[in-house]
Amino acid sequence: MNAWLQAILWVLMIIVVMLVNGSLIIYMLRKVLGAAHLRIGPQELGPAGIFQLIPDIIKLLTKEDRHPTHSDKWLYILAPIIIFLPILVAFGFLPFGYHMVAADVNIGLLMMLAFIALVPLGVFAAGWASHNKYSLIGAVRSIGAAITYEIPLLLSVIPVVIMAGSLNLSEIVLAQADSIWFIIPALPSAIIFLICAQMETNQAPFDMTEAEGELVAGFSTEYSAMRFGFIFLAEFAGNFVLAGLAVTLFLGGWTLPGIDPAAMGIFAPIVFVIKTYAVIFLFMMLRGNFSRFRVDKLAQMGWKRMIPFTLVWIIVFAIGFRGFQLVQPSVGPFLNSLLGGG
Amino acid sequence: MLSMIAFVVLALTVLVAAIKCVSSRNVIHGTYWLLLCAVGTAGMTWFLGAEYLAITQLLIYAGAVGILTMFTVMVTHRSHNTASREVKLSWSVLLLALGFFGLVAYGVILTPQLAHFTTVAEPIPFAEFGLALFDVNGQAFAFEVAALVLLVALIAAVWWTKDNDDDKDQEGDHAG
DSSP states (O other), X not given: OHXXXXXXXXXXXXXXXXXXXXXXXXXXXXXXXXXHTTOOOOOSSSGGGGGGHHHHHHXXXXXXXXXXXXXXXXXXXHHHHHHHHHHHHHHTTOOOBTTBOSOOOTTHHHHHHHHHTTHHXXXXXXXXXXXXXXXXXXXXXXXXXXXXXXXXXXXXXXXXXXXXXXXXXXXXXXXXXXXXXXXXXXXXXXXXXXXXHHHHTTOTTSOTTTOTTXXXXXXXXXXXXXXXXXXXXXXXXXXXXXXXXXXHHHSOTTOXXXXXXXXXXXXXXXXXXXXXXXXXXXXXXXXXXXXXXXXXXXXXXXXXXXXXXHHHHHHHHHHHHHHHXXXXXXXXXXXHHHTTOO | OHHHHHHHHHHHHHHXXXXXXXXXXXXXXXXXXXXXXXXXXXXXXXXXXXXXXXXXXXXXXXIIXXXXXXXXXXXXXXXXXXXXOOOOOOHHHHHHHHHHHHHHHHHHHHOHHHHTOOOOOOOOOHHHHHHHHTOTTSSHHHHHHHHHHHHHHHHHHXXXXXXXXXXXXXXXXXXX
């Protein structure tokens, strides 16, 4: 029974993290985008507008939950859940600290990517079921984008797996604590991952699925009240999950350089969350500073640039890494003395 | 006991989803039933201890094949009215399917190790699994070589069908 209790507690904790994260990101998004556009952002309620969220939530909760006529009833109801659930599950694999992970499985990275890959199917369901031409265009675009970025996203994590020798996210973090942050040897992978994460979370410059100004609100046009709230929450949670994954894979996860991972203790989750929000800040700056891509340009970039590049990069990286492994016994001690031990 | 309940629930899910997948008139509904079927199968392989297989099932069949099916719908049926199909019960196909099922079931019953499947394999470290995948004398190696040949063929096909003149025209249009 203990295991059951633990599992329920983990799920509850993940939901709490999702809710808190949603409210934090929405405030951060308004302020960061405001600053990027030379506006102030929310300022009326509370100091610097921090209470703006409360009326927003009340509005979402009290709004009428309407169904468009001729909508595909069951798919319309299920779509926000199909979007929300994979992200909820993906949260469970993020290591927040030493043994602080809901599901510490030895193929955690692959599982996380597998669940993230299910989100576009929910987006498509939402757009299709709404019986609205803007929703449908948004839905179709989401599939077009998914088919573009899924492959480079999967390929971009391979150098990390090569270096860590494991698909377990906790072990990937510890491998970085033993050596260096993987962003240094695998910078091109980190950049590709960042671009694909931006596409995955439907953020500008790759937000063709929503594209307000072209498509009203894209796939979520017909959604209102708490159903829209679910889509919204899933989007922000997706932000957190992908930023957290980027931190875990490339930025040392919850560890800090020069500090023994076992000694991090209670500071581990704090470090992890701070790093994650730094990456989210980067996402938002990209969002605020680049204009939207055209759909066909996105497909061209994905298929003609990113996939060939990642394939070649994996080969180059693998050869380079093997060469490094071969020369390391002779060069390693010298490097270590250069870096001052460790 | 718990695994038995899980098995029954998953097996029912897979069966219902499979039947709904072929019997649903709406193409999109059929696709989502197919996805549910894939997820259920992934769950079953997970409970059998084949975690890697389960997650590959989820990634390839639920994720990639699902998206490819949607992509097909996207380039063919674009509105709700055209995204339906006729469902006709074909007795010969039903007979063929039942015959195949009977054959597989007979094979399972004949094989003593499969009929009394109680032990679950110990999970092996992933590095070991990776080494086994690339073992030159291993059974997976032939498939990998075949996959590589297919990939090369695919790239070659794209290269051959690429029309250079068209590309130039398009670029000219964009510039203009």
